[in-house]
Amino acid sequence: MKKKIMTKVIAAAMTGAMALSLAACGGASSGSSASQGGAAGSASGAAIKIGGSGPLTGAAAIYGTAVKNAAEMAVEEINAKGGTQYELNFQDDAHDAEQATNAYGVLKDWGMQVSLATVTSAPMAAVAPMYKDDHIFGLTPSASSLAAIYEDPDNETNPYGDLFQVCFTDPNQGKASADYFKSHPDLGTKIFVIYNNEDNYSTGVYKKFIDQAKANGLDVVGEATFMNSTVDFSVQVGAAKDSGADLVFLPIYYTPASQIFIAADSMGYKPSWFGIDGMDGILTVEGFDTKLAEGVYLLTPFSADATDDLTKKFVENYKAKYGEIPNQFAADSYDAVYAIAKAVDAAGVTADMSASDICDKMVSQFTSMSFDGLTGKSVTWSASGEVSKTPAAVVIENGTYVGVEN
Amino acid sequence: MNNKRSQIVSFSIIIILYAVLEILLKTGNLSSLFSSLLIPVCCYMAAAIGLNLNVGISGELNLGQAGFMSIGAFTGICVSGMLSGVISNGVIRLVTAMIVGMILAGVFGILIGIPTLKLSGDYLAIVTLAFGEIIKSLVTNLYLGMDSRGLHFSFVQNKVSLEPGGKMLLNGAMGATGTERIASFTAGVILVLICLAFVYNLMDSGSGRAIMAARDNRIAASSIGIDVTRTKMLAFVVSAGMAGAAGALYGLSFSTLEPRKFDFNLSIMILVYVVLGGLGNMTGTLIATMLLVTLPQMLRGLSDFRMLIYAIVLIAMMLITNNEKVKIFIEKMRLRRKEKGAGNGEN
Incomplete structure (x- = not known):
């Protein structure tokens, strides 16, 4: 008897799931403007459709969520001002190239006119040729x-042309870090690098850093690698300690970084730690004692404690809306939407134009x-899509980012 | 007889679906989402058919199918990249890449099979599990570049320095970037059809019966003169080769491919397609693969709940396909149809 009931329950669940999936199917194919990944703002009538994808699930979800939240907020703010209206559709790609192409398909079916492309690098490389083919x-x-942004990244030639970045490219972060170490010998002179040799981003930064460190005559005493x-x-941190390094460069994401800090704490090893934008998020790791991250330096173009009006307003609104301090990804995303809006207004783009016409303008x-x-004043872009702005360092003090005077 | 009918069913599913989708695609009526799913689904199908041969027909658990796909994918990308200056025809390059990927994956299959398939028990599962991880680490540390002077190779540390205009075919953790996308849906369907035809013919052949006999009772099989290791090796190597070809097609359908894509999770996903489709049941594998690859994309409308619903569907499928009552019901239907058929025959 019991089994019979179970069967019925399962059958009901199945039917429900199927009905839902069919409903979703119909919604997507009819190209309705229903908010799939979460549309923001009360776009009335003709609105310019902004697409985008990023990891909302999986290990890199914090980045995707930050970008999505800030983009939603920016769209709401711009829509509230009147003028050109926008609609946002942000899809999950789980930091996976294959799913990013699926997400791109969903966005294209939806009728995306301009895009925030993707949040992470590998998915971006997968969808970049599609943006070029469709001229979006x-x-x-x-x-x-x-x-x-480059079709031929090895030679930095053949830029796609219609893809632009708000953040620095990886190599530029490595280069900027090496330059920063040269101009700030007080941080430490014996440099040790710990990086993830299974990760695209981490090795990209590492390579350029080593090249520039050699050029700058920095003393790199050793390096250790780890995997996803x-x-x-403890092995990597132990190697750093044994090498006598007083400055450890961590071109890695924040999750392994938190483990490194825990390992270093248990060994009583206290060098200067220096991370790049992937370190952003270290203060939001669940179950991590943020005291261990005190004094960590990050090279990031955004610090939430900056005192200019724009940052203050952004941080305040973001906190009120989502209950957490925005990270650099949120700031990049906020800037991206505002930059798009600025260009749209200047070029006189309207919602009834085709994506291809909008792209040219x-x-x-x-x-x-x-x-x-x-993330910067007087930010400009080259024709290849690379951004030009001044990098700045922040240090973590009392659980928050504090800007470091250059 | 029954076997013949299921063969016709699976071939017709693929061919009819291909015809419908191709017409939709050519007339521009297929949504972008579906067009982005076509090639990956074909790749997973081919890999799953191969795995079903190994797990379902030969009865050896393989937890490293993604590893073989990885070998095929990166070999295929390299072959295609190397030939790009020589052969301009994308189809010839694609076929060459898939064949080379298949052969190399098969060779690795032989290397793994030699020590493990001689043993009885779950050793193949353990070894393939490790193999998948080893391949991921290996590819992560491989650097292969090509310029006008030829090929340059380095391991662990990237010491490849290319002349201007050179191209990195494999770039360590970044995998392959800037791959020319020469894979096509038609190639994928042809691959699936070839895999199906191969597996069905193998099942009907003497070697196939030997494989099944060795699965059902190793001792009895060897007592009648079947070389158990050899038959199991045949199934395993064919399975690896199919994964290799599928991987090559997969790799050449994206402009970028990271080694971390072919991780343990992917191996398990392919195994899930096989198990939910039914061990030894190729039609079921095809349908399960199609459903389970497209489902998460179809559920995008549910945003935050989609992975939850996906998990529920997985559990539900598992329970229902294993439910005794459902099985009895299907068996009854089958019997009834048979009786009817017999009755008609007499009249």
Whole structure:
């Protein structure tokens, strides 16, 4: 008897799931403007459709969520001002190239006119040729690899042309870090690098850093690698300690970084730690004692404690809406939406134009305009899509980022 | 007889679906989402058919199918990249890449099979599990570049320095970037059809019966003169080769491919397609693969709940396909149809 009931329950669940999936199917194919990944703002009538994808699930979800939240907020703010209206559709790609192409398909079916492209690098490299084929304008907030904007990333030639970045490219972060170490010998002079040799982003930064460190005459005393599956970092931290390094460069994401700090704490090893934008998020790791991250330096173009009005307002609104301090990804995303809006207004783009026409106008705007945002003043773009702005370092003090005077 | 009918069913499913989708695609009526799913689904199908041969027909658990796909994918990308200056025809390059990927994956299959398939028990599962991880680590540390002077190779540390205009075919953790996308849906369908035809013919052949006999009772099989290791090796190597070809097609359908894509999770996903489709049941494998690959994309409308619903569907499928009552019901239907058929025959 019991089994019979179970069967019925399962059958009901199945039917429900199928009905839901069919409903979703119908919604997607009819190209309705229903908010699939979460549309923001009360776009009335004709609105320009902004697409985008990023990891909302999986290990890199914090980035995708931050980008999605900030983009939603920016769209709401711009829509509230009146003028050109926008509609946002942000899809999940789980930091996976295959799913990013699926997400791109969903967005194209939806009728995306301009795009925030993707949040992370590998998915961006997968969808970049599709943006080029369909001639849709993309401005990625945070996909930083060279493959995101260059068809031939090895020679940095053949840019896609309609893809632009708000963040620095990976190599530029490595280069900027090495330059920063040279100009700030007080941080430490014996440098040790721990990086993830299974990760695109981490190795990209590492390579350029080593080249520039050699050029700058820095003393790199050693390096250690780890993999995505590594959970115990005592070997790497031990190697750093044994090498006598007083500055450890961590071109890695924040999750392994938190484990490194825990391992270093248990060994009583206290060098200067220096991370790049992937370290952003260290303060939001669940179950991690943020005291261990005190004094960690990050090279990031955004610090939430900056005192200019724009940052203050952004941080305040973001906190009120989502209950957490925005990270650099959120700031990049916020800037991306505002930069798009600025270009749209300047070029006189309207919602009834085709994506291809909009793309031409946007490209000519982006290569000529100068943009003031959260992540930099007088930000400009080259024709290949690379951004030009001043990098700045922040240090973690009392659980928050504090800007470091250059 | 029954076997023949299921063969016709699976071939017709693929061919009819291909015809419908191809017409939709050519007339521009297929949504972009579906067009983006076509090639990956074909790749997973081919890999799953191969795995079903190994797990379902030969009865050896393989937890490293993604590893073989990885070998095929990166070999295929390299072959295609190397030939790009020589052969301009994308189809010839694609076929060459898939064949080379298949052969190399098969060779690795032989290497793994030699020590493990001689043993009885679950050793193949353990070894293939490790193999998948080893391949991922290996590819992560491989650097292969090509310029006008030829090929340059380095391991662990990237010491490849290319002349201007050179191209990195494999770039360590970044995998392959800037791959020319020469894979096509038609090639995928042809691959699936070839795999199906091969497996069905193998099942009907003497070697296939030997494989099944060795699965059902190793001792009895060897007592009648079947070389158990050899038959199991045949199934395993064919399975690996299919994964290799599928991987090559997969790799050449994206402009970028990271080694981390072919991780343990992917191996398990392919195994899930096989198990939910039914061990030894190729039609079931095809349908399960189609459903389970497209389902998460179809559920995008549910945003935050989609992975939850997907998990529920997985559990539900598992319970229902294994439910005794459902099985009895299907068996009854089958019997009834048979009786009817027999009755008609007499009249």
